Amino acid sequence: MRWNHGSLELLDQTKLPTTIEYIQCDNYQIVAEAIKKLEVRGAPAIGAAAAFGYVLGAKQFQSLELKNFISRLEHVSEELRATRPTAVNLFWALDRMDNLLRQHLQKKSSMKEIIFSLEEEAIRIADEDKKVNCALSKYGAELFKSPMNFLTHCNAGALATVDMGTALGVIRQTYADGHVKRVFADETRPLLQGARLTAFELTQDNIPVTLISDNMAGWVMKNKMVDAVIVGADRIAANGDVANKIGTYSVAVLAKEHHIPFYVAAPSSTFDFSLDNGEQIPIEERNKNEVTHVLGTQIAPLEVDVFNPAFDVTPHALIAGIITEYGVLKEDYKKSIQELKQKLEK
Numbered sequence: 001m002r003w004n005h006g007s008l009e010l011l012d013q014t015k016l017p018t019t020i021e022y023i024q025c026d027n028y029q030i031v032a033e034a035i036k037k038l039e040v041r042g043a044p045a046i047g048a049a050a051a052f053g054y055v056l057g058a059k060q061f062q063s064l065e066l067k068n069f070i071s072r073l074e075h076v077s078e079e080l081r082a083t084r085p086t087a088v089n090l091f092w093a094l095d096r097m098d099n100l101l102r103q104h105l106q107k108k109s110s111m112k113e114i115i116f117s118l119e120e121e122a123i124r125i126a127d128e129d130k131k132v133n134c135a136l137s138k139y140g141a142e143l144f145k146s147p148m149n150f151l152t153h154c155n156a157g158a159l160a161t162v163d164m165g166t167a168l169g170v171i172r173q174t175y176a177d178g179h180v181k182r183v184f185a186d187e188t189r190p191l192l193q194g195a196r197l198t199a200f201e202l203t204q205d206n207i208p209v210t211l212i213s214d215n216m217a218g219w220v221m222k223n224k225m226v227d228a229v230i231v232g233a234d235r236i237a238a239n240g241d242v243a244n245k246i247g248t249y250s251v252a253v254l255a256k257e258h259h260i261p262f263y264v265a266a267p268s269s270t271f272d273f274s275l276d277n278g279e280q281i282p283i284e285e286r287n288k289n290e291v292t293h294v295l296g297t298q299i300a301p302l303e304v305d306v307f308n309p310a311f312d313v314t315p316h317a318l319i320a321g322i323i324t325e326y327g328v329l330k331e332d333y334k335k336s337i338q339e340l341k342q343k344l345e346k
């Protein structure tokens with residue numbers, strides 16, 4: 001994503017890999033729609049996009065009286081929050097924007113100062129994401145000191161973040177260190193983020209990648225073709241349970257059965273310290289069309305009943321480590337996540 005003097009440019013991820021098309025967001029409504037439609041997707045990316053959406057909203061209403069400006073901006077924040085429920089980075093970024101606004105109101109800052117400062121904060125959120133991903137990628141790469149075959153699910157790459165990626169960031173760094181033999185990318189039904197986006201990113205970077213359909217993961221593991229699994233996350237509870245793209249849980253169970261370490265890579269902004277465990281994570285359910293159709297082509301009777309959860313929760317007991325910008329967290333997750341929280345509060 002690119003912020004160009006008051007306009008947010010998003011690469012339309014629904015069109016990849018066949019078409020490279022950018023969406024110009026000149027108002028917050030376009031950003032909200034882009035998040036809902038998954039034109040921008042991936043937990044850190046939607047957090048940063050929402051922060052820029054907030055700035056666009058502030059600019060749209062700057063001609064109003066301060067009281068009306070504030071109430072419109074509260075509405076902007078609510079609308080952006082209502083776009084997707086699971087990735088906590090969205091709420092984390094909007095909390096930062098709301099808190100900053102509150103501080104300015106206490107200080108009785110001028111409208112100009114408020115808008116300038118909100119824009120700075122959104123830029124900071126985006127810049128921090130790049131740095132954080134580089135840091136966690138380095139920690140992750142230290143885990144893999146000999147040439148490895150990886151498997152990943154969904155897309156936790158540069159497209160899902162501001163840059164570099166989380167799970168793919170670790171893979172990129174490990175590849176740069178000479179320790180990636182091959183990456184197996186699950187296609188990731190229903191919306192094919194693995195086939196369309198992960199396969200795209202890795203081929204662009206010349207990292208050896210083999211695309212498999214989701215139901216092949218077990219067989220690939222059984223045939224000793226995978227040494228480690230690494231995925232991203234949308235929300236991590238205080239006990240280390242991880243919500244990520246639907247299908248992640250199945251991959252984690254398969255990895256356990258085949259004695260393959262299963263890692264999660266995520267920035268600290270993906271932790272929800274307020275939730276004791278993964279059962280409390282809200283799981284988005286999406287339109288049935290996503291399952292009855294593939295890329296617009298109908299593959300099932302339209303009247304069939306469909307269940308379409310966009311995410312699942314992997315219990316912490318299946319996770320070998322959670323790679324963050326502060327290092328790799330391991331069991332006891334409750335303790336290591338509590339320590340992370342304290343570090344962030346300092």
Ligand SMILES: CSC[C@@H](O)[C@@H](O)C(=O)COP(=O)(O)O
Pocket residue numbers: 038041042043044087153154155156157160161165166167193231232233234244245246310
């Ligand atoms: C670094 S992105 C991590 C997660 O957000 C990613 O794995 C994922 O599940 C994205 O889901 P999506 O529905 O495509 O937004």
